[in-house]
Amino acid sequence: MLRRLEVQNLAVIREAALDLAPGLNVLTGETGAGKSLFVDALALLLGGKPEGLVGPFGDSLLVTAFFQGEGEERVLSRRVGARSTPRIDGEVVSLRELAEEAERWASLHAQHAAFALLRPKRQEEALDALLDPALKAAYREAYARHRALLAEKEALERALRQKAEREDLLRFQLKEIREAKPAPGEDEALEGEARRLRHLETLRARAGRAYALLTEEGGADLLAQAARELQAAARVDGGLEPLLQDLEGALRAVRAVAVELEAYLEGLEADPARLEALEARLALLERLKRKYGPTLEEVLAHAERLEEELRGLEGGEERLKALEEALGAAWAEVRSRGEALGRARQEAARRLEAAMGEELAVLGLPQARFLVELIPLPEPGPSGLEEVAFRFSANPHLPPGPLSGASGGELARLALALALLTGAEAPTVVLDEVDAGLGGEAAWRVAERLARLAQRRQVLVVTHLPQIAAKADRHFRVVKEGEGVRVELLEGEARVRELARLLSGQYTEAALAHARGLLEGG
Structure with a gap:
């Protein structure tokens, strides 16, 4: 999980830190206060572009994330100024290495930053989470064996040509x-x-x-x-x-x-x-x-x-003949195991489409359509005989298309639904705009599902909905302060007042009583 996030000179944030808890962590604050900047900070660790994010309080910005898992700790950081300096545990690495390590720990779903869900690899992982793991392991074993035999054959053929x-x-x-x-x-x-x-x-x-x-x-x-x-x-x-x-x-x-x-x-x-x-x-x-x-x-x-x-x-000619025979058998095994994996994916895709339709309706997208497309590859690949591609449309009059066409709020809710149905998420799930356009009963349903996901994963949500904020295990408020911002950990009466503000924009007795009721019911 993400234990601590430190930010320096990121846009309007001079210096701030979030000490996160297991379960559901919530960020609230006035519109424009800079809540989403913490999502931008994590996006930088995942390889995001830093344009316009270096603040006025220095020549560079610095983001540092402290992750902790079972018997493992990692400190990931990235300084951005005249040049970008990514580090893992203090050692300078490439930006790609930093992003790959960050993806092991966190999945980010936000406007212009839905790295996890938009990548074909993550879509494949989400679908395959519904399968018997032995199917994919068996295919990969057969594929690796075929590739090894092929490499040996090519090397031997080169040697024989120069024999x-x-x-x-x-x-x-x-x-x-x-x-x-x-x-x-x-x-x-x-x-x-x-x-x-x-x-x-x-x-x-x-x-x-x-x-x-x-x-x-x-x-x-x-x-x-x-x-x-x-x-x-x-x-x-x-x-x-x-x-x-x-x-x-x-x-x-x-x-x-x-x-x-x-x-x-x-x-x-x-x-x-x-x-x-x-x-x-x-x-x-x-x-x-x-x-x-x-x-x-x-x-x-x-x-x-x-x-x-x-x-x-x-003995090269004899070995080449033996390799050709072994390759034929290995190729047949790749096809056989790949077809078995493909059939299982087809079945899982139909189940996932049906379940996603129901889940998206509950999450405020009643007319949304979600499809799983299995696109045959010209040649078997490391993960199977087909490519997995998710398709989505929130408009019943438009055919489902690539997820890149979805809005930030739609992507966040897609990610939430997929996480609940497949469990194929990193230890920390970050969601921004999951509450976009929601209210009433739909807001309660999203809040309930976020709380359910937080029982299995650490969740960090940027929200303006009191229903979601009331479910938080740890609640932060981002407050404008002069030219910068301040982050407060809310507890007790301070949290009641923030929920009242989210409910009505005022601190009336009725709003405060409503806020206390939300906390007691949450």
Whole structure:
């Protein structure tokens, strides 16, 4: 439901807020006071045009609505000035996104703003509310399955048209990788070997100098002399024995390193052919990595994907044949379920037409005619084989036409009747001009039906009829105040006085007594 509506700088409203209640909420006030501006405010959230609505109290207007449902809350707002800024829960969104979210919460029926009822989608939803939900669910399931199969078939046909070219490319890439026979980590090992061959002279000079320092220049001899001296000293002082052992170990290690360096130097031979082969192999591996992956592991994984795709293309014709058979069965199911849905709609349409005729007569439109037209579609659509269109005429001499030709009051009463008969409305229903041209017994009947609807939905009504105002669970009055307006929540005697004003325009004892009687009877 709509918990709170805040308005800033909307036409003559500087700043105002409505804290709404569940059930029936009513706005009354003098003619021209600005009651319908709150309906205009909600229309802005539903995507309405803001022409002429920015007031004189600033450069922009702001409308904020606080909605609350079962375990869910939403704050919808729209600022209009040099540009429009729609928001949902503080996040900037497109105007379309804001309108779609607002439609989940509120249905608006007013002059030039009957967004809900004039849309074919809402007319379809109203009729389908009278059906077994399983019928439409079954059709949508069949339609979605057919669409999925069709999309798969089209994609496969595109692939098959390009099959030869694609297969050539896949086979070329796979051959390039398979012939190279890369191994994980091979590039790193080859790079190490090639690096040694590239820097052979540097390695020979450095390793040779190290060998000379250890042998020819007496490195090991000096350690041997030191060991002999320490051995003699250890005969006198046994505490030197550990140092002697360390020194002898170092001497053995130096001699071992010298032996290995000698073998290393003997193996350092130039091999231009080997280096050339290594460079060629590394260039091949680098080219594969550039084309198919940053590592050889990725190159091998790409080869596996190529093989899988090739297998898929090789079975494409068989899959296409299977898809065509499945599509035929799916199409037959779409038609079958669509026809069942269409028959149910025909039956529901006749029932709704009869019930609407009776309800509109009660609501002050005794000669009105309401028809439901089911227009066959050239191709099955997401919601069925036909389009639902409501037709209406308040004049018995004119054929029923589109609802866009109805007046604001007629639209509001159509919406009220449909809401009562179908239950296909948003949690909050907003009605303006529902009382246009009404009085006497018809006013009481409209008031009674608004109260009945308010038992199932939150209802916000702009009215001048005391019969409707007396049924309100929460009653607001819009009052002119200087250049702007003020909104008052009416309770107690203040509400009695407003009903008296609506009854007679005066606050006489008779009018006040009549007003109290309305409240007691309401």
